[in-house]
Amino acid sequence: xxxxxxxxxxxxxxxxxxxxxxxxxxxxxxxxxxxxxxxxxxxxxxxxxxxxxxxxxxxxxxxxxxxxxxxxxxxxxxxxxxxxxxxxxxxxxxxxxxxxxxxxxxxxxxxxxxxxxxxxxxxxxxxxxxxxxxxxxxxxxx
Amino acid sequence: xxxxxxxxxxxxxxxxxxxxxxxxxxxxxxxxxxxxxxxxxxxxxxxxxxxxxxxxxxxxxxxxxxxxxxxxxxxxxxxxxxxxxxxxxxxxxxxxxxxxxxxxxxxxxxxxxxxxxxxxxxxxxxxxxxxxxxxxxxxxxx
Numbered sequence: 001x002x003x004x005x006x007x008x009x010x011x012x013x014x015x016x017x018x019x020x021x022x023x024x025x026x027x028x029x030x031x032x033x034x035x036x037x038x039x040x041x042x043x044x045x046x047x048x049x050x051x052x053x054x055x056x057x058x059x060x061x062x063x064x065x066x067x068x069x070x071x072x073x074x075x076x077x078x079x080x081x082x083x084x085x086x087x088x089x090x091x092x093x094x095x096x097x098x099x100x101x102x103x104x105x106x107x108x109x110x111x112x113x114x115x116x117x118x119x120x121x122x123x124x125x126x127x128x129x130x131x132x133x134x135x136x137x138x139x140x141x142x
Numbered sequence: 143x144x145x146x147x148x149x150x151x152x153x154x155x156x157x158x159x160x161x162x163x164x165x166x167x168x169x170x171x172x173x174x175x176x177x178x179x180x181x182x183x184x185x186x187x188x189x190x191x192x193x194x195x196x197x198x199x200x201x202x203x204x205x206x207x208x209x210x211x212x213x214x215x216x217x218x219x220x221x222x223x224x225x226x227x228x229x230x231x232x233x234x235x236x237x238x239x240x241x242x243x244x245x246x247x248x249x250x251x252x253x254x255x256x257x258x259x260x261x262x263x264x265x266x267x268x269x270x271x272x273x274x275x276x277x278x279x280x281x282x283x284x
Contacts, residue, residue, distance in 0.1 A: 005202040005265060006148045007236040042235060045211040047225030054279045058200075058238060060147040069187040083189030085269040088276075093184060094149040094267045096200060096238065100277055123147060125236045127227040130279060134230075135242055137196045137272060138257075 009060065009123035011038040011109075017119050033104060036111040036124055043109040053103045054130035057116055060123040064095035100130060151202065151265035153180040153251075159261050175246060178253040178266055185251040195245045196272035199258055202265040206237035242272060 015034040036057065038046065049055070070081040071089045090097060101113035111127075157176035178199065180188065191197070212223040213231045232239060243255035253269075 004148050004150050005204070005267065006146050007238070008146050010235050042211060042227075045226035045235075046228070047212065048228030049225065053228075056240060058236075058240070062147070069184060070189065083191065084187035085184075086188070086190035086195075086271055088270055088273060092268060093152050093187075094200075096149070096268055098198060098200070098240070098270060100279070102279070102281075125147065126234060126238050128230055128240060129228055131230060136278070137242070137244070139244075 007060075007125055009039075009125060010042055010127070011036050011124040013037075013059065013116065013118040013120065013122040013124060015116070015118055015120045015122075017117065019119070032117070033112055033114050034116045034118060036113060036116070036127070038109040038111065038124075038127075040109045046106060046109070046111070049103060049106055049111075049129070051103050051105055055101055055103055055111075055113065056126075056128040056130060056135075057097075057099045057101055057113065057124060058126040058128075059097040059099070059118055060125055061090045061092075061095035061097045062123060063119060064091045067091055067093055096125065149202075149267050151181075151267060152184055152269070153178050153266040155179075155201065155258065155260040155262065155264040155266060157258070157260055157262045157264075159259065161261070174259070175254055175256050176258045176260060178255060178258070178269070180251040180253065180266075180269075182251045188248060188251070188253070191245060191248055191253075191271070193245050193247055197243055197245055197253075197255065198268075198270040198272060198277075199239075199241045199243055199255065199266060200268040200270070201239040201241070201260055202267055203232045203234075203237035203239045203260075204265060205261060206233045209233055209235055238267065 073079045101115040105112040243257040247254040
């Protein structure tokens with residue numbers, strides 16, 4: 001395999017969640033807001049983003065637990081185990097989270113977003129705009 | 143900011159593209175197939191994936207060029223510059239790509255996927271299933 005990839009966080013999540021076990025599983029119920037504090041040196045890169053846009057937030061889920069290649073979906077032990085890569089379990093070989101959020105406000109280097117249920121202090125690796133077409137299944141699903 | 147995050151690739155892209163400049167920009171026109179060769183030690187984690195599923199592929203875009211915080215969207219110099227984080231430019235602070243692909247076939251540790259226009263040898267960092275609801279804008283857009 002190729003050599004390791006090393007990334008420097010571009011920012012950090014500020015949220016009311018300080019306990020991993022209090023963080024809900026990813027899902028549409030995730031309705032509270034959090035703040036992403038971007039490295040001020042990168043704030044120029046936010047130009048063009050406006051409230052109402054949908055963004056992908058990639059975080060380093062740095063409190064991920066031991067990786068298992070077979071998991072119970074959503075941690076529900078009543079459901080049969082399946083392969084890690086067919087689930088969104090946060091406990092991944094490479095614990096990079098992917099969350100779609102709505103940008104509610106943008107002030108300088110601070111983005112207020114809805115739908116990001118991350119523990120306070122979680123490092124942010126990237127922000128990308130959601131783009132119709134390329135981010136939607138094409139063909140049989142829409 | 144937090145400390146660096148280091149990831150070990152879980153696999154590699156095998157494709158007919160050996161030249162960065164020949165790789166098309168991300169988009170619905172990306173219709174050719176590529177193969178993801180997963181580390182055989184991780185193949186168990188693919189259980190539950192079946193052809194026809196849509197997957198997110200996260201790659202380390204290891205041939206990314208110099209990062210600029212302002213870019214021309216899709217490299218089109220006739221379009222005004224905008225902030226990096228409002229675009230899907232591959233030349234990012236942390237060059238992690240995000241591509242939605244359709245799983246066409248799965249044999250052992252080899253996934254044949256449609257829509258992944260990556261140069262041969264690109265390291266793969268993660269695979270995640272596309273999940274209705276959480277991966278779609280909620281409310282005014284659908």
